[in-house]
Structure formats: C-alpha cells, structure tokens
Amino acid sequence: MALNKLEKRLRIKRRVRGKISGSAELPRLSVFKSNKEIYAQLIDDKAGKTLACASSRAKGVDAKGTKTEVSAAVGKAIAEKAKTAGIEKVVFDRNGFVYHGRVKALADGAREGGLQF
Numbered sequence: 001m002a003l004n005k006l007e008k009r010l011r012i013k014r015r016v017r018g019k020i021s022g023s024a025e026l027p028r029l030s031v032f033k034s035n036k037e038i039y040a041q042l043i044d045d046k047a048g049k050t051l052a053c054a055s056s057r058a059k060g061v062d063a064k065g066t067k068t069e070v071s072a073a074v075g076k077a078i079a080e081k082a083k084t085a086g087i088e089k090v091v092f093d094r095n096g097f098v099y100h101g102r103v104k105a106l107a108d109g110a111r112e113g114g115l116q117f
Contacts, residue, residue, distance in 0.1 A: 022091055022093075024051075027044050028042070028045060029078065029091065038067070040074055051087065056073075067102055068101060075107060075113065076112060079115045083113075089115070090117045
C-alpha cells in the first residue's frame with residue numbers, strides 16, 4: 001500500500017523524534033509549515049512546555065515579501081525570543097519536512113539571530 005504525502009511526513013517525524021528531545025537547557029526548535037503560514041516553537045520536552053513561539057501570523061513578525069522571506073523573519077523572531085528567555089543553543093526539529101526552501105530559510109534566520117544548533 002502506497003503512503004500519501006502526510007503519512008510519509010508523519011513516519012519521518014516519528015523516526016526523528018525518537019532520536020531528539022528538548023530540555024530546559026537545550027530546547028527543541030520545532031518547525032511547522034502549512035501552505036500559507038509557518039510556525040516555530042521552542043519546546044522543553046521533559047516538562048512538556050513551550051518556552052517561546054513565533055509565527056508568520058504573529059503581530060511582531062514582519063510578514064511582507066515571499067514565503068521564504070517571511071520564514072527567515074520568523075526565524076529571526078524566534079531567535080530574539082529565545083535570547084530574552086536566556087536560550088542560546090537549541091536542537092533543530094524539522095518535523096518531517098524536507099530541509100529545503102522555507103524550513104531552511106527559517107533555520108538560517110534563527111542562526112542569523114544568534115541561535116546555535
């Protein structure tokens with residue numbers, strides 16, 4: 001039986017999540033993208049809490065330009081929020097999405113903002 005696109009992504013997501021986990025000292029930077037928007041969260045998996053979040057829908061993010069440019073802005077915004085929370089290093093979780101295009105732009109924006117991963 002052939003898997004559809006969503007089932008393939010979820011299978012990859014489960015495989016990756018078995019290997020990485022976030023903590024208060026080294027949170028997980030989780031990325032989710034829909035057709036229109038992109039979201040990023042810093043998650044402490046041990047406590048089950050979201051430490052910071054940013055999205056293309058948030059008011060503080062400059063959501064102008066192409067989807068890739070908006071993704072880079074979201075990356076910079078999550079890096080800024082991480083710095084205010086005292087977080088410098090994270091574990092990147094691409095959430096089953098290919099590390100290309102908008103996901104890569106978000107990661108590069110976060111690195112540009114000062115996050116290390």
